Amino acid sequence: MDYDALAALLDESQCQSLSDKLVDLILTTKNDEKMPSALARRFLHLWQQNRLVTKPGLAVLLEAGVRLEPEKTLTTLSELNLGILESKIKEDLPK
Amino acid sequence: MLKFGIEFVPREAYWKIMHYVIQAEKGGFNNLWITDHFNNRNVYATLAAASIYTERITLGPGVTNPFMVNPVLTAQAVATLDEMAPGRVVLGIGAGDRTTLETVGVAMEKPLTAVQESIAIVRGMLNGESVSFQGQVFKTAGAKFLFKTRRIPVYVGAQGPKMLALAGRIGEGVLINACNPKDVELAVQSVKQGINEAGRRQEDVDIAVYTAFSVHQDIKKATKAAVPPVSFIVAGCPPELLQRHGIDVSKAGEIREALKANDWGRAFGAVTPEMISAFSVCGTPAMCIERVAELLKSGITQFVAGSPLGANVREAIRLLSHEILPSFKT
Numbered sequence: 500m501d502y503d504a505l506a507a508l509l510d511e512s513q514c515q516s517l518s519d520k521l522v523d524l525i526l527t528t529k530n531d532e533k534m535p536s537a538l539a540r541r542f543l544h545l546w547q548q549n550r551l552v553t554k555p556g557l558a559v560l561l562e563a564g565v566r567l568e569p570e571k572t573l574t575t576l577s578e579l580n581l582g583i584l585e586s587k588i589k590e591d592l593p594k
Numbered sequence: 595m596l597k598f599g600i601e602f603v604p605r606e607a608y609w610k611i612m613h614y615v616i617q618a619e620k621g622g623f624n625n626l627w628i629t630d631h632f633n634n635r636n637v638y639a640t641l642a643a644a645s646i647y648t649e650r651i652t653l654g655p656g657v658t659n660p661f662m663v664n665p666v667l668t669a670q671a672v673a674t675l676d677e678m679a680p681g682r683v684v685l686g687i688g689a690g691d692r693t694t695l696e697t698v699g700v701a702m703e704k705p706l707t708a709v710q711e712s713i714a715i716v717r718g719m720l721n722g723e724s725v726s727f728q729g730q731v732f733k734t735a736g737a738k739f740l741f742k743t744r745r746i747p748v749y750v751g752a753q754g755p756k757m758l759a760l761a762g763r764i765g766e767g768v769l770i771n772a773c774n775p776k777d778v779e780l781a782v783q784s785v786k787q788g789i790n791e792a793g794r795r796q797e798d799v800d801i802a803v804y805t806a807f808s809v810h811q812d813i814k815k816a817t818k819a820a821v822p823p824v825s826f827i828v829a830g831c832p833p834e835l836l837q838r839h840g841i842d843v844s845k846a847g848e849i850r851e852a853l854k855a856n857d858w859g860r861a862f863g864a865v866t867p868e869m870i871s872a873f874s875v876c877g878t879p880a881m882c883i884e885r886v887a888e889l890l891k892s893g894i895t896q897f898v899a900g901s902p903l904g905a906n907v908r909e910a911i912r913l914l915s916h917e918i919l920p921s922f923k924t
Contacts, residue, residue: 526610
């Protein structure tokens with residue numbers, strides 16, 4: 500899935516709340532082992548630079564969310580009325 | 595000015611702990627303490643990662659012990675860490691926990707002597723000396739590093755009066771394992787006694803109080819998060835300490851038995867509000883500010899918010915950084 504393309508669909512006004520919710524979701528997951536090490540490093544690097552609310556940051560958070568908690572990520576997108584992102588991710592998830 | 599420290603237990607994936615570490619540094623904490631327990635992630639691997647992801651915060655084990663890790667290796671670990679985070683490393687060292695040591699078949703012999711000797715060895719090694727030491731617990735015969743090192747401040751983890759006094763005599767800092775103003779006041783007196791015995795100045799010793807801390811806007815959630823650590827503290831408490839706080843000794847015995855039987859429901863259910871108050875700093879941000887202010891009157895110079903921090907760690911760090919720390923950093 501092209502997470503950069505997904506993040507590019509986001510309106511600036513949606514970035515803060517989505518970033519907050521995805522970070523919470525990622526930090527409270529029990530599926531730690533599903534986090535690829537390279538993705539973990541990108542996540543931390545972007546957090547260090549206060550860039551988790553930017554489009555590259557949201558791309559990383561979306562990827563982490565989908566890998567660690569796919570169902571909860573879809574629910575979050577739905578709650579935030581981000582139906583386009585929700586449907587694109589759904590299309591790509593294994594049935 | 596009061597310093598603020600934060601403790602993390604590396605029981606979660608490293609990247610989660612690092613997220614919290616970065617958040618703590620951004621939030622204005624001065625010190626980062628990582629616990630050293632064999633059943634969690636390794637303290638020095640965690641600190642090495644923290645040294646890479648931070649730029650300012652002072653960091654160190656809080657606390658290691660000389661029974662599980664030989665002092666020569668402790669010196670090696672902190673010296674290596676000091677290369678990664680120059681001038682930002684401290685060493686927290688104490689006697690360890692007897693029950694935990696027994697689990698791995700290690701005897702806790704002469705804890706006071708062991709801590710004192712281990713600090714002497716660590717300092718000698720960090721000074722670049724060839725250390726030949728003939729102690730009652732530890733012996734070395736010309737141990738010397740093949741790389742350049744320098745002195746690193748040592749904090750003694752202490753609870754009893756003798757260890758507290760030792761910290762005052764020889765430590766650059768002390769990590770007092772207590773939460774209640776009554777206990778902290780008595781502990782600080784013991785530290786000051788040691789300071790006076792050694793003819794040192796009080797400002798030479800960073801007196802840190804290391805607390806079980808839990809904050810949340812909803813007091814029920816803060817209390818619920820504090821119950822598990824408090825149950826373990828109560829179970830391990832000497833009777834005189836329980837009595838000082840008016841806690842029924844038999845209740846503590848019940849909790850101890852329940853914990854031994856892994857009956858968490860019974861153990862946690864027996865924790866009372868008096869126990870929470872005696873052995874944790876817990877509540878809403880305003881309540882925590884009040885308790886920290888009370889502790890400050892004892893003469894402490896660092897407040898360490900330790901595990902569990904709160905029902906949600908990220909939210910707890912946010913509350914600490916934005917609502918609690920600013921009250922004391924004017």
